[in-house]
Amino acid sequence: MASPTPHQPWTDPQAVPLIRFEGVSKRFGDFVAVEKVDLSIFRGEFFSLLGASGCGKTTLLRMLAGFETPSNGKIFIDGVEMTGIPPYERPVNMMFQSYALFPHMTVAQNVGFGLKQDGLPKARIADKVKAVLDLVQMGKFATRKPHQLSGGQRQRVALARCLAKEPKVLLLDEPLAALDKKLREQTQLELVNIQNRVGITFVMVTHDQGEAMTMSSRIGVMNTGLIQQVGTPVDIYEYPGSRFVADFIGAANMFEGSVTVDSPDHVTTTCPELEHDLTIAHGDSVPVGSPVTVMVRPEKMAVSRDKPAEGLNWAKGVISDIAYLGDVSTYHVRLASGRKVQVLQTNLRHTDEQPLTWDDPVYLGWHPANALVLTR
Amino acid sequence: MILYSLLALAYAFLYLPIVVMVIFSFNASRLVTVWGGFSTKWYGELLHDEKVLDAAWLSLKVAMTSATMATVLGTLAAVVLVRFHRFAGRTLFSGLVTAPLVMPEVITGLALLLLFVAMEHSFGWPAGRSMTTLVIAHATFSLSFVTVVVRSRLAQMDLSLEEAAMDLGARPLTVFMSVTLPLIAPALLAGWLLAFTLSIDDVVISAFVSGPGATPLPIVIFSKVRLGVSPEINALATIVVALVGVAMAIAGRVALNREHARPA
Amino acid sequence: MTPRLGRFLVGLPPYAWLALFFLVPFLIVLKISLSEPAAGIPPYMPLWEWGEGAALEIRATLASYAGLFGDELYAYAYVNSIRIAGIATLGCLLIGYPAAYAIARSPTAWRQSLLLLVALPFWTSFLIRVYAWIGILKTEGLLNALLLGLGVITEPLQILQTDLAVIIGMTYSYLPFMVLPLYATLEKMDLSLLEAAADLGCKPHQAFLAVTLPLSVPGIVAGSLLVFIPAVGEFVIPDLLGGPDTLMIGKVLWAEFFDNRDWPMASAVAVAMLVVLVVPIMLIQSARSKAEESEG
Numbered sequence: 001m002a003s004p005t006p007h008q009p010w011t012d013p014q015a016v017p018l019i020r021f022e023g024v025s026k027r028f029g030d031f032v033a034v035e036k037v038d039l040s041i042f043r044g045e046f047f048s049l050l051g052a053s054g055c056g057k058t059t060l061l062r063m064l065a066g067f068e069t070p071s072n073g074k075i076f077i078d079g080v081e082m083t084g085i086p087p088y089e090r091p092v093n094m095m096f097q098s099y100a101l102f103p104h105m106t107v108a109q110n111v112g113f114g115l116k117q118d119g120l121p122k123a124r125i126a127d128k129v130k131a132v133l134d135l136v137q138m139g140k141f142a143t144r145k146p147h148q149l150s151g152g153q154r155q156r157v158a159l160a161r162c163l164a165k166e167p168k169v170l171l172l173d174e175p176l177a178a179l180d181k182k183l184r185e186q187t188q189l190e191l192v193n194i195q196n197r198v199g200i201t202f203v204m205v206t207h208d209q210g211e212a213m214t215m216s217s218r219i220g221v222m223n224t225g226l227i228q229q230v231g232t233p234v235d236i237y238e239y240p241g242s243r244f245v246a247d248f249i250g251a252a253n254m255f256e257g258s259v260t261v262d263s264p265d266h267v268t269t270t271c272p273e274l275e276h277d278l279t280i281a282h283g284d285s286v287p288v289g290s291p292v293t294v295m296v297r298p299e300k301m302a303v304s305r306d307k308p309a310e311g312l313n314w315a316k317g318v319i320s321d322i323a324y325l326g327d328v329s330t331y332h333v334r335l336a337s338g339r340k341v342q343v344l345q346t347n348l349r350h351t352d353e354q355p356l357t358w359d360d361p362v363y364l365g366w367h368p369a370n371a372l373v374l375t376r
Numbered sequence: 377m378i379l380y381s382l383l384a385l386a387y388a389f390l391y392l393p394i395v396v397m398v399i400f401s402f403n404a405s406r407l408v409t410v411w412g413g414f415s416t417k418w419y420g421e422l423l424h425d426e427k428v429l430d431a432a433w434l435s436l437k438v439a440m441t442s443a444t445m446a447t448v449l450g451t452l453a454a455v456v457l458v459r460f461h462r463f464a465g466r467t468l469f470s471g472l473v474t475a476p477l478v479m480p481e482v483i484t485g486l487a488l489l490l491l492f493v494a495m496e497h498s499f500g501w502p503a504g505r506s507m508t509t510l511v512i513a514h515a516t517f518s519l520s521f522v523t524v525v526v527r528s529r530l531a532q533m534d535l536s537l538e539e540a541a542m543d544l545g546a547r548p549l550t551v552f553m554s555v556t557l558p559l560i561a562p563a564l565l566a567g568w569l570l571a572f573t574l575s576i577d578d579v580v581i582s583a584f585v586s587g588p589g590a591t592p593l594p595i596v597i598f599s600k601v602r603l604g605v606s607p608e609i610n611a612l613a614t615i616v617v618a619l620v621g622v623a624m625a626i627a628g629r630v631a632l633n634r635e636h637a638r639p640a
Numbered sequence: 641m642t643p644r645l646g647r648f649l650v651g652l653p654p655y656a657w658l659a660l661f662f663l664v665p666f667l668i669v670l671k672i673s674l675s676e677p678a679a680g681i682p683p684y685m686p687l688w689e690w691g692e693g694a695a696l697e698i699r700a701t702l703a704s705y706a707g708l709f710g711d712e713l714y715a716y717a718y719v720n721s722i723r724i725a726g727i728a729t730l731g732c733l734l735i736g737y738p739a740a741y742a743i744a745r746s747p748t749a750w751r752q753s754l755l756l757l758v759a760l761p762f763w764t765s766f767l768i769r770v771y772a773w774i775g776i777l778k779t780e781g782l783l784n785a786l787l788l789g790l791g792v793i794t795e796p797l798q799i800l801q802t803d804l805a806v807i808i809g810m811t812y813s814y815l816p817f818m819v820l821p822l823y824a825t826l827e828k829m830d831l832s833l834l835e836a837a838a839d840l841g842c843k844p845h846q847a848f849l850a851v852t853l854p855l856s857v858p859g860i861v862a863g864s865l866l867v868f869i870p871a872v873g874e875f876v877i878p879d880l881l882g883g884p885d886t887l888m889i890g891k892v893l894w895a896e897f898f899d900n901r902d903w904p905m906a907s908a909v910a911v912a913m914l915v916v917l918v919v920p921i922m923l924i925q926s927a928r929s930k931a932e933e934s935e936g
Contacts (some may be wrong), residue, residue, distance in 0.1 A: 067539055087645075088541040100540035104558045114544030114556075165544060383742035383754075389877075390761050390815065391653045393772035396782060400775065405781075454656035460647055472658040474928060477821050478866075478921050480873020483910045486897060490907070494668055496830030519654070548646060568723040577765050580875050580890075584897075594767050599770045602882060605778070613768040620764045624756075 008232075009042040012190060014302075018043045018201055019064065024073035025225075033059040035225040036073070038335065041218075041260055046195055046202045048212040051222035052248075057205045061171050065094045066183075078168055088117070094171040096176070099158035101146040107133070108142040109158050117193065132164045133157075135194065152183050155284050163198060172204040176211060187264040188214050213237070221245050242376040246295045253301070254374075255294045257267075258285045267373055269294055270336050273339040278313050281368040286375060293374040298344040300370035303331050303356065308365025315342065315364045320355060323342070331356065333364060394617060401500035418611040428596055428612070435593040437506060437554035438565070442514035443571035447564055449515065449572075450522025455524050458530040459525070476520040481625040485584030488513045492585065507588025515587040521574060522567035530556075660786040673702045673907035684903050704908035714909070717887040718916060724878075724888065725871035731817035732867045733860065735811065740822035740859075741852075744829075750793030755823060755926055762816045770809050770880050777805050801883030809877040814870070826852070843915035853902070858927070865924040869917055889913050 009015040017040035022197065026034040034056040038075075041047045049057040062068045063075060066087035075082045075090060093114070101110050115125045116309045129334065130252050133139045135201035136156040146154055155175065162170050175191070176184045192215050194237050208213050212219050213233040221228045221236060221244075229241045243254065257271035257278070266281045269292060278294055286292060308314045320334035324347075343364060401419075405412025422428060427563045453473050460466075476484060492502055492509050501506045532546055537559070539550040557564075586595055675684040743754045761769060776782045777800040784796040785906050799805050829852065837847040875890035882888070889909060897906035 065539075065543055075497075087539070088545045088547055092543075094540070094543045096536045096540055097536060098536050099538040100534065102537060102541070102555055111540065113546070117545035117550065159546065161540075379738060379742040379745070382738035382854070386815070386819075387757060389735065390758070390813065393769065393812070394761065394764065396776065397768070397772045398736040403673065408654060443706075449654045449657055452650055453658075456651045457649075459755065460651065463651070465648070469651075469655055471925065472662055474664060474925060475652070476919075477760075478868060478924055480890065480913065480917070482873050482875050482893050483669075484665075486893065486906060486910050487669045488661065489660065490672055491665040492666045512661060516657070519657070520858060541732050548643070573763055577767065579767050594765070597767055597771075598876070601767070601774070605771075605775045609768075611773060613765065613771070617764050617770060620760075624760060624763065 020076040022074045027071045045217045050212040055222040056225040091168040093162040093167040097174040132160045136160045250312040273337045279368040280371045295372045298342040301343045301366045303343045312365045398614045401614040418607040429595040431596040439575040442511045444516040446518040446571040447568045450519045453523045454526035476517045481580035485581040489584040509585040518571035518574045525567040655891045674742040704904045729868045731811035736818035770839035805881040809881045813866040817866040821862040822859040
């Protein structure tokens, strides 16, 4: 989504990252906010730090901006070590969650503030302010004060104020959290378009996974101060590296079990909650006998009255609940072991010949390639 | 309804004495209970009383100077208390800042006078009781009031505004001058006015630290009042009340306009 | 310039100023309270001196404190100060609570104006407001004229120059100090608590006693301390409205200092006053710092 021609410097071992965290930790007293983070972000990326509140993502961003000092480790921006460099000398700009627009200045004065600090001549400042306000479609509002603007307009001004400085990195702290749902979705795509046009590297902090998936080139999932996984939205969703990530991003059915066969193209596991052994065509080689979790996304399963074809994994159960959402329905199926499984089905037709309903006995089926073995 | 009657009584209690005083300042008779007709002669007498005029001029100078000093020092103290969380002697500092608020004036006055005497004894400054000692004493006790006012405004301020300025390249001093100061300016003005009022109204501390050469207005009034009711003082009081009324009306207007300019 | 140096430069002026002009003076008061009085300028003997042969001679004396405890007059002045300040505090509470309550429950648009009306007299001269009561309370004053005219009394009442006049003057002068903190707590109160109490069967006066009053205790305490502490040390009000036998510590200190020129005695009176007030002062300081920590 982020870019029409996939630009993936992280796959190139020769590529030099623009931002590098090396073993960065941050403690506040006894509380560990960020723990031993190693992370590289490349030029032109739209990188998101995703996690629940208190996971350390904002602290990581504030260390990049220079508002917090790492307790351990180093941060490099464009090859320069940032330790001891104050916020006003860093080549980054931040868009605050509250927007932090100066209430006593007009929109133009707000946007020009950073340029004035750089000592640019007045005429240059005026030109740049006009250009960047036009870019965010706020040219008409240059003489307004922040309190005369709507939430969405303030958000644009805050963005313009950061863009005006043409920083090497633009930091966004929950940039859309203050907007209502409809405006938020619209602004997501707009932000990505603007980023593509100006070519500045964006690092965004968000707790909204939809937002992160829509906008990012890559996502870093954080939990309790640790980076759990870094990857493209597809990687994170389809190939989560741990139970935490699988559970945090989207919905997942997870079955505890142990490996019985480990062959090059698949593994077979036995799960106490399921009658049949499962075959999984993905994942790393796992020694026989080791405990694993098998993860299957609800939309990767099919629910039907007929037994699935040979070669598929299957289970038998009874429909205990149906959540009808219009475009899709979620079926909650109770297996013989008592375990409940979620299945997502698209509602293709107006009327099924005989729609599935409560207490119907059904089969669940899924392809070996659509399951994943998790060991962490 | 009973509640509002009680409130009305409380206001009557607060304002009746002042109203009575204003009315009797226009009484031709010297007696409080006798209405001798409308007259402005007491105002005339007041305006020819050199002693009162000199004292008023001194009080004005002392109040302006001490209020300005208290505003500068009090604002710095507020910045220290709100923004610097850990430093040696923070507890002592915050105690020192707030203690003058609750210290009985006779004690503060005595203590300051004894300091000035000891200082003069040791290194000859300040020489005697003068405008200097008045200004120092007034700035010291009104500093705390300024700190209280500025501190609460500073604590309410969104910290990310200062961070944003710094992020956009402003150095700490620029951040303070171009962002913090304009935003806390109303509190500075309120603090200054409070310090000014406290100074121009102070009797007890001034009695200790003023001398024959430097007698501020409240001391002159006090020595007159101790001798009993005088219509001249009624006239003076009326002028003070009128000035305060006008100042309050202007301040209220400004505050109201500010409210209207901010619909959210 | 490092941030550390910058902070130091910001903090130094107010810190140094307060240390020199607030902390040091109190140490001097303490020192002088231990000195012997003398006829001269300054009217006290040095506490220490380099005597013959460079030996340090210390001449500390508790004579002033002995005088303080030996003379019943001082004890009476302390007790009387606390009594008068206490009654005035109660007076402020009785007038101030209904007023604060009425303002807090009035329409939102009025509150600021009503509150301003309470604070406004504070901005006019304190001295002048006390003085205004002389004309009202004196024997041939307005109050007596009114009461005589109405036939309520036949002889004018002697109110001025009594403790009652001092109490009236204090209640009047310190009323705003009581109303403002009371209003702050009452205004913060969640009104749905009263609805809940009514819903659970409380009559209005029961709800007031069971909910409103307990919740306004912090405001009552803060307001009472703000009135009581300065009232104990008050000088102007007892001097102008009280009589020769209205003894209060502030007046005693003043007399020792200005009339008797006994600086060690005046200092000892000040130290003793601080001892009396140290508990209420600590209480209000801790309440204030608690409020400020929660504020930011």
